[in-house]
Amino acid sequence: EIHFINTGNSDAILIIKDNKAALIDGGDNDDEDLVSSYIKKQNISELEYVFATHPHADHIGGLDRVAKEIKINNLYVSNGEVETKSYRDFISVAASKGLYPSVPLLGSKFDLSGSTFEVLSVANTEDPNNNSIVLLYTNGNDKILLMGDAEKEIEQNLNVGDVDLLKVGHHGSYSSSSKSFIDKINPEYAVILVGEDNKYGHPHKETMDTLKEKGIEIHRSDECGDIVFISTGNGLEINCKEGSYNVGNNSKYSTIDNTVKIESNISSIQDESINNSNNNSNKNINIENNNSEVVYWTESGKKYHSDASCSGMKSPISGTIKESKRTPCSKCY
Incomplete structure:
Protein backbone atom coordinates (compact mmCIF):
# COMPACT_ATOMS: atom_id res chain seq x y z
CA GLU A 1 0.00 0.00 0.00
CA ILE A 2 1.24 3.47 -0.91
CA HIS A 3 -0.59 6.11 1.12
CA PHE A 4 -0.28 9.73 0.01
CA ILE A 5 -1.65 11.43 3.11
CA ASN A 6 -3.63 14.59 2.46
CA THR A 7 -1.73 17.25 4.39
CA GLY A 8 -2.49 20.10 1.99
CA ASN A 9 0.49 21.73 0.31
CA SER A 10 3.00 19.41 1.98
CA ASP A 11 4.28 15.84 1.66
CA ALA A 12 3.64 12.78 3.83
CA ILE A 13 3.84 9.34 2.23
CA LEU A 14 3.34 6.06 4.11
CA ILE A 15 4.29 2.77 2.45
CA ILE A 16 3.18 -0.52 4.02
CA LYS A 17 4.26 -4.02 2.99
CA ASP A 18 3.29 -7.06 5.08
CA ASN A 19 2.86 -4.95 8.25
CA LYS A 20 6.27 -3.33 7.75
CA ALA A 21 6.17 0.40 7.09
CA ALA A 22 8.25 3.33 5.90
CA LEU A 23 7.45 7.05 6.02
CA ILE A 24 8.70 9.55 3.47
CA ASP A 25 8.32 13.05 4.94
CA GLY A 26 5.85 14.10 7.61
CA GLY A 27 3.85 17.10 6.47
CA ASP A 28 4.02 20.64 7.86
CA ASN A 29 4.17 21.74 11.50
CA ASP A 30 0.39 21.94 11.86
CA ASP A 31 -0.01 18.47 10.31
CA GLU A 32 1.72 16.60 13.13
CA ASP A 33 -1.46 15.29 14.77
CA LEU A 34 -2.94 14.30 11.42
CA VAL A 35 0.14 12.37 10.27
CA SER A 36 0.74 10.58 13.55
CA SER A 37 -2.95 9.63 13.86
CA TYR A 38 -3.09 8.42 10.25
CA ILE A 39 -0.15 6.08 10.80
CA LYS A 40 -1.68 4.66 13.97
CA LYS A 41 -5.02 4.08 12.22
CA GLN A 42 -3.20 1.76 9.83
CA ASN A 43 -2.21 -0.31 12.90
CA ILE A 44 1.41 0.73 12.49
CA SER A 45 3.32 1.11 15.76
CA GLU A 46 6.81 0.94 14.29
CA LEU A 47 8.44 2.47 11.23
CA GLU A 48 11.32 0.56 9.69
CA TYR A 49 12.49 3.67 7.83
CA VAL A 50 11.83 7.38 7.91
CA PHE A 51 13.22 9.40 5.01
CA ALA A 52 13.19 13.17 5.54
CA THR A 53 13.72 14.16 1.93
CA HIS A 54 14.87 17.71 2.77
CA PRO A 55 14.54 20.13 5.69
CA HIS A 56 11.76 22.46 4.54
CA ALA A 57 8.97 22.66 7.10
CA ASP A 58 6.34 21.39 4.64
CA HIS A 59 8.20 18.08 4.53
CA ILE A 60 9.56 17.58 8.06
CA GLY A 61 7.33 19.80 10.23
CA GLY A 62 5.26 16.90 11.56
CA LEU A 63 8.11 14.43 12.04
CA ASP A 64 8.88 15.52 15.61
CA ARG A 65 5.46 14.26 16.72
CA VAL A 66 5.92 11.05 14.74
CA ALA A 67 9.28 10.48 16.43
CA LYS A 68 7.71 11.08 19.86
CA GLU A 69 4.85 8.65 19.40
CA ILE A 70 6.00 5.96 16.98
CA LYS A 71 9.15 3.84 17.12
CA ILE A 72 11.58 4.56 14.27
CA ASN A 73 14.30 2.05 13.47
CA ASN A 74 16.24 3.95 10.80
CA LEU A 75 16.27 7.67 10.06
CA TYR A 76 17.70 9.21 6.89
CA VAL A 77 18.08 12.88 6.01
CA SER A 78 19.41 14.90 3.09
CA ASN A 79 22.73 16.66 2.61
CA GLY A 80 23.22 20.33 3.40
CA GLU A 81 23.51 22.58 6.44
CA VAL A 82 20.25 23.47 8.12
CA GLU A 83 19.39 25.90 10.91
CA THR A 84 15.59 26.01 11.01
CA LYS A 85 13.45 25.55 14.09
CA SER A 86 11.36 22.79 12.48
CA TYR A 87 14.47 20.79 11.68
CA ARG A 88 16.03 21.38 15.12
CA ASP A 89 12.82 20.27 16.83
CA PHE A 90 12.74 17.09 14.78
CA ILE A 91 16.40 16.20 15.35
CA SER A 92 16.12 17.01 19.06
CA VAL A 93 13.22 14.60 19.53
CA ALA A 94 14.99 11.93 17.47
CA ALA A 95 18.12 12.27 19.61
CA SER A 96 16.05 11.97 22.79
CA LYS A 97 14.91 8.60 21.46
CA GLY A 98 18.51 7.52 20.82
CA LEU A 99 18.02 7.93 17.09
CA TYR A 100 20.67 9.70 15.05
CA PRO A 101 20.10 10.50 11.38
CA SER A 102 22.45 9.70 8.53
CA VAL A 103 22.61 10.61 4.85
CA PRO A 104 22.04 7.53 2.67
CA LEU A 105 24.61 6.66 0.04
CA LEU A 106 23.76 7.16 -3.61
CA GLY A 107 22.63 3.83 -5.05
CA SER A 108 22.01 2.24 -1.67
CA LYS A 109 19.00 -0.06 -1.31
CA PHE A 110 16.75 -0.68 1.67
CA ASP A 111 14.56 -3.76 2.02
CA LEU A 112 10.95 -3.55 3.17
CA SER A 113 9.58 -7.08 3.39
CA GLY A 114 10.85 -8.03 -0.07
CA SER A 115 10.23 -4.64 -1.69
CA THR A 116 13.05 -2.11 -2.00
CA PHE A 117 13.86 1.57 -1.80
CA GLU A 118 16.76 2.68 -3.99
CA VAL A 119 18.40 6.07 -3.48
CA LEU A 120 18.67 7.83 -6.85
CA SER A 121 19.85 11.24 -5.66
CA VAL A 122 21.40 12.77 -2.54
CA ALA A 123 22.85 15.95 -4.03
CA ASN A 124 24.71 18.55 -1.98
CA THR A 125 23.89 21.98 -3.42
CA GLU A 126 22.93 25.45 -2.17
CA ASP A 127 19.26 24.66 -2.83
CA PRO A 128 17.59 22.38 -0.25
CA ASN A 129 14.96 21.37 -2.82
CA ASN A 130 17.65 19.93 -5.06
CA ASN A 131 19.20 18.15 -2.09
CA SER A 132 16.02 16.08 -1.77
CA ILE A 133 16.48 12.36 -1.27
CA VAL A 134 14.99 10.88 -4.45
CA LEU A 135 13.73 7.32 -4.02
CA LEU A 136 12.67 4.57 -6.39
CA TYR A 137 10.35 2.15 -4.61
CA THR A 138 10.04 -1.25 -6.32
CA ASN A 139 7.57 -3.99 -5.43
CA GLY A 140 7.72 -6.86 -7.89
CA ASN A 141 7.29 -5.25 -11.30
CA ASP A 142 5.78 -2.05 -9.89
CA LYS A 143 8.01 1.03 -9.79
CA ILE A 144 7.14 4.21 -7.90
CA LEU A 145 9.37 7.29 -8.17
CA LEU A 146 9.31 9.68 -5.20
CA MET A 147 10.90 13.02 -6.07
CA GLY A 148 10.61 15.12 -2.90
CA ASP A 149 11.03 18.70 -4.14
CA ALA A 150 13.85 17.93 -6.59
CA GLU A 151 13.86 20.22 -9.61
CA LYS A 152 14.90 20.03 -13.25
CA GLU A 153 18.63 20.21 -12.52
CA ILE A 154 18.35 16.92 -10.62
CA GLU A 155 15.88 15.29 -13.01
CA GLN A 156 18.30 15.46 -15.91
CA ASN A 157 20.90 13.47 -13.95
CA LEU A 158 18.68 10.67 -12.66
CA ASN A 159 19.52 7.19 -13.86
CA VAL A 160 16.01 5.77 -14.15
CA GLY A 161 13.84 4.29 -16.88
CA ASP A 162 10.09 3.74 -17.12
CA VAL A 163 8.10 3.92 -13.90
CA ASP A 164 4.48 3.13 -13.13
CA LEU A 165 3.84 6.00 -10.74
CA LEU A 166 5.47 9.41 -10.28
CA LYS A 167 5.06 11.50 -7.16
CA VAL A 168 5.41 14.81 -8.98
CA GLY A 169 8.27 16.95 -7.68
CA HIS A 170 7.68 20.14 -5.71
CA HIS A 171 3.87 20.01 -5.61
CA GLY A 172 3.57 20.51 -9.37
CA SER A 173 5.80 23.59 -9.56
CA TYR A 174 7.05 24.70 -12.97
CA SER A 175 10.57 24.22 -11.56
CA SER A 176 10.17 20.43 -11.76
CA SER A 177 8.75 17.85 -14.20
CA SER A 178 10.46 18.90 -17.41
CA LYS A 179 9.09 17.46 -20.63
CA SER A 180 12.32 15.55 -21.31
CA PHE A 181 12.17 13.99 -17.84
CA ILE A 182 8.53 12.95 -18.16
CA ASP A 183 9.31 11.48 -21.59
CA LYS A 184 12.19 9.50 -20.06
CA ILE A 185 10.30 7.96 -17.16
CA ASN A 186 6.95 7.62 -19.00
CA PRO A 187 4.69 7.11 -15.95
CA GLU A 188 1.18 5.72 -16.19
CA TYR A 189 0.08 7.62 -13.07
CA ALA A 190 1.15 10.89 -11.45
CA VAL A 191 0.32 12.02 -7.92
CA ILE A 192 0.39 15.70 -7.00
CA LEU A 193 0.38 16.59 -3.30
CA VAL A 194 -1.10 20.06 -3.28
CA GLY A 195 -3.34 22.20 -1.09
CA GLU A 196 -6.62 23.59 -2.35
CA ASP A 197 -6.29 27.28 -3.34
CA ASN A 198 -2.72 27.33 -2.02
CA LYS A 199 -0.83 30.64 -2.10
CA TYR A 200 1.88 29.28 -4.41
CA GLY A 201 -0.54 28.55 -7.24
CA HIS A 202 0.49 24.88 -7.36
CA PRO A 203 0.22 23.00 -9.61
CA HIS A 204 1.61 25.31 -12.30
CA LYS A 205 0.46 25.40 -15.90
CA GLU A 206 3.78 24.23 -17.35
CA THR A 207 3.65 21.00 -15.34
CA MET A 208 0.01 20.27 -16.03
CA ASP A 209 0.44 20.89 -19.76
CA THR A 210 3.34 18.40 -19.85
CA LEU A 211 1.35 15.72 -18.01
CA LYS A 212 -1.74 16.32 -20.15
CA GLU A 213 0.23 16.12 -23.39
CA LYS A 214 1.51 12.68 -22.33
CA GLY A 215 -1.96 11.50 -21.31
CA ILE A 216 -0.81 10.63 -17.80
CA GLU A 217 -3.55 9.78 -15.31
CA ILE A 218 -3.51 12.39 -12.54
CA HIS A 219 -4.45 11.97 -8.90
CA ARG A 220 -4.22 15.03 -6.66
CA SER A 221 -4.79 15.52 -2.96
CA ASP A 222 -6.71 18.80 -3.35
CA GLU A 223 -9.38 16.91 -5.30
CA CYS A 224 -9.26 13.41 -3.78
CA GLY A 225 -7.97 13.85 -0.24
CA ASP A 226 -5.93 10.86 0.89
CA ILE A 227 -4.71 8.88 -2.12
CA VAL A 228 -4.01 5.17 -1.70
CA PHE A 229 -2.48 2.93 -4.34
CA ILE A 230 -2.33 -0.84 -3.97
CA SER A 231 0.76 -2.40 -5.51
CA THR A 232 0.04 -5.98 -6.57
CA GLY A 233 3.59 -6.51 -7.80
CA ASN A 234 2.21 -6.67 -11.30
CA GLY A 235 0.19 -3.47 -11.57
CA LEU A 236 -1.27 -0.68 -9.46
CA GLU A 237 -4.82 -0.19 -8.22
CA ILE A 238 -6.12 3.19 -7.06
CA ASN A 239 -8.83 4.17 -4.56
CA CYS A 240 -9.94 7.51 -6.02
CA LYS A 241 -11.24 8.80 -9.32
CA GLU A 242 -8.97 10.36 -11.90
CA GLY A 243 -8.10 13.99 -11.20
CA SER A 244 -8.11 17.05 -13.42
CA TYR A 245 -5.38 18.94 -15.24
CA ASN A 246 -6.55 22.21 -13.67
CA VAL A 247 -3.87 24.64 -12.57
CA GLY A 248 -3.64 26.43 -9.23
CA ASN A 249 -6.17 29.20 -8.71
CA ASN A 250 -4.05 31.81 -6.96
CA SER A 251 -0.82 31.53 -8.90
CA LYS A 252 1.59 34.44 -8.97
Whole structure:
Protein backbone atom coordinates (compact mmCIF):
# COMPACT_ATOMS: atom_id res chain seq x y z
CA GLU A 1 0.00 0.00 0.00
CA ILE A 2 1.24 3.47 -0.91
CA HIS A 3 -0.59 6.11 1.12
CA PHE A 4 -0.28 9.73 0.01
CA ILE A 5 -1.65 11.43 3.11
CA ASN A 6 -3.63 14.59 2.46
CA THR A 7 -1.73 17.25 4.39
CA GLY A 8 -2.49 20.10 1.99
CA ASN A 9 0.49 21.73 0.31
CA SER A 10 3.00 19.41 1.98
CA ASP A 11 4.28 15.84 1.66
CA ALA A 12 3.64 12.78 3.83
CA ILE A 13 3.84 9.34 2.23
CA LEU A 14 3.34 6.06 4.11
CA ILE A 15 4.29 2.77 2.45
CA ILE A 16 3.18 -0.52 4.02
CA LYS A 17 4.26 -4.02 2.99
CA ASP A 18 3.29 -7.06 5.08
CA ASN A 19 2.86 -4.95 8.25
CA LYS A 20 6.27 -3.33 7.75
CA ALA A 21 6.17 0.40 7.09
CA ALA A 22 8.25 3.33 5.90
CA LEU A 23 7.45 7.05 6.02
CA ILE A 24 8.70 9.55 3.47
CA ASP A 25 8.32 13.05 4.94
CA GLY A 26 5.85 14.10 7.61
CA GLY A 27 3.85 17.10 6.47
CA ASP A 28 4.02 20.64 7.86
CA ASN A 29 4.17 21.74 11.50
CA ASP A 30 0.39 21.94 11.86
CA ASP A 31 -0.01 18.47 10.31
CA GLU A 32 1.72 16.60 13.13
CA ASP A 33 -1.46 15.29 14.77
CA LEU A 34 -2.94 14.30 11.42
CA VAL A 35 0.14 12.37 10.27
CA SER A 36 0.74 10.58 13.55
CA SER A 37 -2.95 9.63 13.86
CA TYR A 38 -3.09 8.42 10.25
CA ILE A 39 -0.15 6.08 10.80
CA LYS A 40 -1.68 4.66 13.97
CA LYS A 41 -5.02 4.08 12.22
CA GLN A 42 -3.20 1.76 9.83
CA ASN A 43 -2.21 -0.31 12.90
CA ILE A 44 1.41 0.73 12.49
CA SER A 45 3.32 1.11 15.76
CA GLU A 46 6.81 0.94 14.29
CA LEU A 47 8.44 2.47 11.23
CA GLU A 48 11.32 0.56 9.69
CA TYR A 49 12.49 3.67 7.83
CA VAL A 50 11.83 7.38 7.91
CA PHE A 51 13.22 9.40 5.01
CA ALA A 52 13.19 13.17 5.54
CA THR A 53 13.72 14.16 1.93
CA HIS A 54 14.87 17.71 2.77
CA PRO A 55 14.54 20.13 5.69
CA HIS A 56 11.76 22.46 4.54
CA ALA A 57 8.97 22.66 7.10
CA ASP A 58 6.34 21.39 4.64
CA HIS A 59 8.20 18.08 4.53
CA ILE A 60 9.56 17.58 8.06
CA GLY A 61 7.33 19.80 10.23
CA GLY A 62 5.26 16.90 11.56
CA LEU A 63 8.11 14.43 12.04
CA ASP A 64 8.88 15.52 15.61
CA ARG A 65 5.46 14.26 16.72
CA VAL A 66 5.92 11.05 14.74
CA ALA A 67 9.28 10.48 16.43
CA LYS A 68 7.71 11.08 19.86
CA GLU A 69 4.85 8.65 19.40
CA ILE A 70 6.00 5.96 16.98
CA LYS A 71 9.15 3.84 17.12
CA ILE A 72 11.58 4.56 14.27
CA ASN A 73 14.30 2.05 13.47
CA ASN A 74 16.24 3.95 10.80
CA LEU A 75 16.27 7.67 10.06
CA TYR A 76 17.70 9.21 6.89
CA VAL A 77 18.08 12.88 6.01
CA SER A 78 19.41 14.90 3.09
CA ASN A 79 22.73 16.66 2.61
CA GLY A 80 23.22 20.33 3.40
CA GLU A 81 23.51 22.58 6.44
CA VAL A 82 20.25 23.47 8.12
CA GLU A 83 19.39 25.90 10.91
CA THR A 84 15.59 26.01 11.01
CA LYS A 85 13.45 25.55 14.09
CA SER A 86 11.36 22.79 12.48
CA TYR A 87 14.47 20.79 11.68
CA ARG A 88 16.03 21.38 15.12
CA ASP A 89 12.82 20.27 16.83
CA PHE A 90 12.74 17.09 14.78
CA ILE A 91 16.40 16.20 15.35
CA SER A 92 16.12 17.01 19.06
CA VAL A 93 13.22 14.60 19.53
CA ALA A 94 14.99 11.93 17.47
CA ALA A 95 18.12 12.27 19.61
CA SER A 96 16.05 11.97 22.79
CA LYS A 97 14.91 8.60 21.46
CA GLY A 98 18.51 7.52 20.82
CA LEU A 99 18.02 7.93 17.09
CA TYR A 100 20.67 9.70 15.05
CA PRO A 101 20.10 10.50 11.38
CA SER A 102 22.45 9.70 8.53
CA VAL A 103 22.61 10.61 4.85
CA PRO A 104 22.04 7.53 2.67
CA LEU A 105 24.61 6.66 0.04
CA LEU A 106 23.76 7.16 -3.61
CA GLY A 107 22.63 3.83 -5.05
CA SER A 108 22.01 2.24 -1.67
CA LYS A 109 19.00 -0.06 -1.31
CA PHE A 110 16.75 -0.68 1.67
CA ASP A 111 14.56 -3.76 2.02
CA LEU A 112 10.95 -3.55 3.17
CA SER A 113 9.58 -7.08 3.39
CA GLY A 114 10.85 -8.03 -0.07
CA SER A 115 10.23 -4.64 -1.69
CA THR A 116 13.05 -2.11 -2.00
CA PHE A 117 13.86 1.57 -1.80
CA GLU A 118 16.76 2.68 -3.99
CA VAL A 119 18.40 6.07 -3.48
CA LEU A 120 18.67 7.83 -6.85
CA SER A 121 19.85 11.24 -5.66
CA VAL A 122 21.40 12.77 -2.54
CA ALA A 123 22.85 15.95 -4.03
CA ASN A 124 24.71 18.55 -1.98
CA THR A 125 23.89 21.98 -3.42
CA GLU A 126 22.93 25.45 -2.17
CA ASP A 127 19.26 24.66 -2.83
CA PRO A 128 17.59 22.38 -0.25
CA ASN A 129 14.96 21.37 -2.82
CA ASN A 130 17.65 19.93 -5.06
CA ASN A 131 19.20 18.15 -2.09
CA SER A 132 16.02 16.08 -1.77
CA ILE A 133 16.48 12.36 -1.27
CA VAL A 134 14.99 10.88 -4.45
CA LEU A 135 13.73 7.32 -4.02
CA LEU A 136 12.67 4.57 -6.39
CA TYR A 137 10.35 2.15 -4.61
CA THR A 138 10.04 -1.25 -6.32
CA ASN A 139 7.57 -3.99 -5.43
CA GLY A 140 7.72 -6.86 -7.89
CA ASN A 141 7.29 -5.25 -11.30
CA ASP A 142 5.78 -2.05 -9.89
CA LYS A 143 8.01 1.03 -9.79
CA ILE A 144 7.14 4.21 -7.90
CA LEU A 145 9.37 7.29 -8.17
CA LEU A 146 9.31 9.68 -5.20
CA MET A 147 10.90 13.02 -6.07
CA GLY A 148 10.61 15.12 -2.90
CA ASP A 149 11.03 18.70 -4.14
CA ALA A 150 13.85 17.93 -6.59
CA GLU A 151 13.86 20.22 -9.61
CA LYS A 152 14.90 20.03 -13.25
CA GLU A 153 18.63 20.21 -12.52
CA ILE A 154 18.35 16.92 -10.62
CA GLU A 155 15.88 15.29 -13.01
CA GLN A 156 18.30 15.46 -15.91
CA ASN A 157 20.90 13.47 -13.95
CA LEU A 158 18.68 10.67 -12.66
CA ASN A 159 19.52 7.19 -13.86
CA VAL A 160 16.01 5.77 -14.15
CA GLY A 161 13.84 4.29 -16.88
CA ASP A 162 10.09 3.74 -17.12
CA VAL A 163 8.10 3.92 -13.90
CA ASP A 164 4.48 3.13 -13.13
CA LEU A 165 3.84 6.00 -10.74
CA LEU A 166 5.47 9.41 -10.28
CA LYS A 167 5.06 11.50 -7.16
CA VAL A 168 5.41 14.81 -8.98
CA GLY A 169 8.27 16.95 -7.68
CA HIS A 170 7.68 20.14 -5.71
CA HIS A 171 3.87 20.01 -5.61
CA GLY A 172 3.57 20.51 -9.37
CA SER A 173 5.80 23.59 -9.56
CA TYR A 174 7.05 24.70 -12.97
CA SER A 175 10.57 24.22 -11.56
CA SER A 176 10.17 20.43 -11.76
CA SER A 177 8.75 17.85 -14.20
CA SER A 178 10.46 18.90 -17.41
CA LYS A 179 9.09 17.46 -20.63
CA SER A 180 12.32 15.55 -21.31
CA PHE A 181 12.17 13.99 -17.84
CA ILE A 182 8.53 12.95 -18.16
CA ASP A 183 9.31 11.48 -21.59
CA LYS A 184 12.19 9.50 -20.06
CA ILE A 185 10.30 7.96 -17.16
CA ASN A 186 6.95 7.62 -19.00
CA PRO A 187 4.69 7.11 -15.95
CA GLU A 188 1.18 5.72 -16.19
CA TYR A 189 0.08 7.62 -13.07
CA ALA A 190 1.15 10.89 -11.45
CA VAL A 191 0.32 12.02 -7.92
CA ILE A 192 0.39 15.70 -7.00
CA LEU A 193 0.38 16.59 -3.30
CA VAL A 194 -1.10 20.06 -3.28
CA GLY A 195 -3.34 22.20 -1.09
CA GLU A 196 -6.62 23.59 -2.35
CA ASP A 197 -6.29 27.28 -3.34
CA ASN A 198 -2.72 27.33 -2.02
CA LYS A 199 -0.83 30.64 -2.10
CA TYR A 200 1.88 29.28 -4.41
CA GLY A 201 -0.54 28.55 -7.24
CA HIS A 202 0.49 24.88 -7.36
CA PRO A 203 0.22 23.00 -9.61
CA HIS A 204 1.61 25.31 -12.30
CA LYS A 205 0.46 25.40 -15.90
CA GLU A 206 3.78 24.23 -17.35
CA THR A 207 3.65 21.00 -15.34
CA MET A 208 0.01 20.27 -16.03
CA ASP A 209 0.44 20.89 -19.76
CA THR A 210 3.34 18.40 -19.85
CA LEU A 211 1.35 15.72 -18.01
CA LYS A 212 -1.74 16.32 -20.15
CA GLU A 213 0.23 16.12 -23.39
CA LYS A 214 1.51 12.68 -22.33
CA GLY A 215 -1.96 11.50 -21.31
CA ILE A 216 -0.81 10.63 -17.80
CA GLU A 217 -3.55 9.78 -15.31
CA ILE A 218 -3.51 12.39 -12.54
CA HIS A 219 -4.45 11.97 -8.90
CA ARG A 220 -4.22 15.03 -6.66
CA SER A 221 -4.79 15.52 -2.96
CA ASP A 222 -6.71 18.80 -3.35
CA GLU A 223 -9.38 16.91 -5.30
CA CYS A 224 -9.26 13.41 -3.78
CA GLY A 225 -7.97 13.85 -0.24
CA ASP A 226 -5.93 10.86 0.89
CA ILE A 227 -4.71 8.88 -2.12
CA VAL A 228 -4.01 5.17 -1.70
CA PHE A 229 -2.48 2.93 -4.34
CA ILE A 230 -2.33 -0.84 -3.97
CA SER A 231 0.76 -2.40 -5.51
CA THR A 232 0.04 -5.98 -6.57
CA GLY A 233 3.59 -6.51 -7.80
CA ASN A 234 2.21 -6.67 -11.30
CA GLY A 235 0.19 -3.47 -11.57
CA LEU A 236 -1.27 -0.68 -9.46
CA GLU A 237 -4.82 -0.19 -8.22
CA ILE A 238 -6.12 3.19 -7.06
CA ASN A 239 -8.83 4.17 -4.56
CA CYS A 240 -9.94 7.51 -6.02
CA LYS A 241 -11.24 8.80 -9.32
CA GLU A 242 -8.97 10.36 -11.90
CA GLY A 243 -8.10 13.99 -11.20
CA SER A 244 -8.11 17.05 -13.42
CA TYR A 245 -5.38 18.94 -15.24
CA ASN A 246 -6.55 22.21 -13.67
CA VAL A 247 -3.87 24.64 -12.57
CA GLY A 248 -3.64 26.43 -9.23
CA ASN A 249 -6.17 29.20 -8.71
CA ASN A 250 -4.05 31.81 -6.96
CA SER A 251 -0.82 31.53 -8.90
CA LYS A 252 1.59 34.44 -8.97
CA TYR A 253 2.85 32.76 -12.11
CA SER A 254 0.95 32.83 -15.38
CA THR A 255 2.41 31.51 -18.59
CA ILE A 256 2.04 33.43 -21.85
CA ASP A 257 3.74 31.51 -24.63
CA ASN A 258 7.27 31.00 -23.28
CA THR A 259 7.23 33.86 -20.78
CA VAL A 260 6.70 33.48 -17.04
CA LYS A 261 4.97 36.50 -15.54
CA ILE A 262 5.12 37.18 -11.83
CA GLU A 263 2.24 39.24 -10.48
CA SER A 264 2.70 41.08 -7.19
CA ASN A 265 0.52 43.49 -5.19
CA ILE A 266 3.69 45.07 -3.86
CA SER A 267 5.58 45.74 -7.01
CA SER A 268 5.12 45.78 -10.74
CA ILE A 269 7.39 43.26 -12.40
CA GLN A 270 8.19 43.40 -16.07
CA ASP A 271 8.43 39.94 -17.56
CA GLU A 272 11.10 39.10 -20.09
CA SER A 273 11.07 36.16 -22.43
CA ILE A 274 12.94 33.01 -21.58
CA ASN A 275 16.26 32.62 -23.31
CA ASN A 276 16.20 29.33 -25.18
CA SER A 277 19.52 29.82 -26.95
CA ASN A 278 21.05 26.54 -25.86
CA ASN A 279 19.97 23.15 -27.10
CA ASN A 280 19.30 21.60 -23.71
CA SER A 281 16.38 23.96 -23.08
CA ASN A 282 17.78 25.53 -19.93
CA LYS A 283 15.57 28.51 -19.12
CA ASN A 284 17.08 31.72 -17.87
CA ILE A 285 14.32 33.90 -16.51
CA ASN A 286 15.30 37.55 -16.10
CA ILE A 287 12.87 39.44 -13.91
CA GLU A 288 13.10 43.22 -13.57
CA ASN A 289 11.48 44.86 -10.58
CA ASN A 290 10.24 48.38 -11.24
CA ASN A 291 9.83 49.12 -7.54
CA SER A 292 12.04 48.61 -4.49
CA GLU A 293 10.80 45.39 -2.92
CA VAL A 294 13.52 44.09 -0.59
CA VAL A 295 14.53 40.46 -1.05
CA TYR A 296 17.32 38.24 0.28
CA TRP A 297 19.92 35.96 -1.27
CA THR A 298 23.33 34.44 -0.64
CA GLU A 299 26.45 35.08 -2.64
CA SER A 300 26.54 31.54 -4.03
CA GLY A 301 22.78 30.98 -4.21
CA LYS A 302 20.76 31.08 -7.43
CA LYS A 303 17.44 32.25 -5.94
CA TYR A 304 16.15 35.33 -4.14
CA HIS A 305 13.78 35.04 -1.19
CA SER A 306 11.09 37.17 0.43
CA ASP A 307 12.00 35.69 3.83
CA ALA A 308 15.57 35.98 5.14
CA SER A 309 15.16 32.70 7.03
CA CYS A 310 14.03 30.67 4.00
CA SER A 311 16.13 27.60 3.13
CA GLY A 312 18.34 28.08 6.20
CA MET A 313 20.33 30.87 4.53
CA LYS A 314 23.55 31.90 6.25
CA SER A 315 24.66 35.56 6.09
CA PRO A 316 21.95 36.61 3.62
CA ILE A 317 22.44 39.69 1.44
CA SER A 318 19.51 42.10 1.05
CA GLY A 319 18.56 44.35 -1.83
CA THR A 320 15.98 44.79 -4.58
CA ILE A 321 14.93 42.06 -6.97
CA LYS A 322 16.80 43.83 -9.75
CA GLU A 323 19.97 44.04 -7.67
CA SER A 324 19.82 40.35 -6.79
CA LYS A 325 20.16 39.28 -10.45
CA ARG A 326 18.56 35.99 -9.44
CA THR A 327 15.33 34.09 -10.05
CA PRO A 328 12.62 33.72 -7.37
CA CYS A 329 12.54 30.93 -4.82
CA SER A 330 9.48 28.87 -5.69
CA LYS A 331 8.77 28.30 -1.98
CA CYS A 332 8.64 32.05 -1.18
CA TYR A 333 6.85 32.94 -4.40
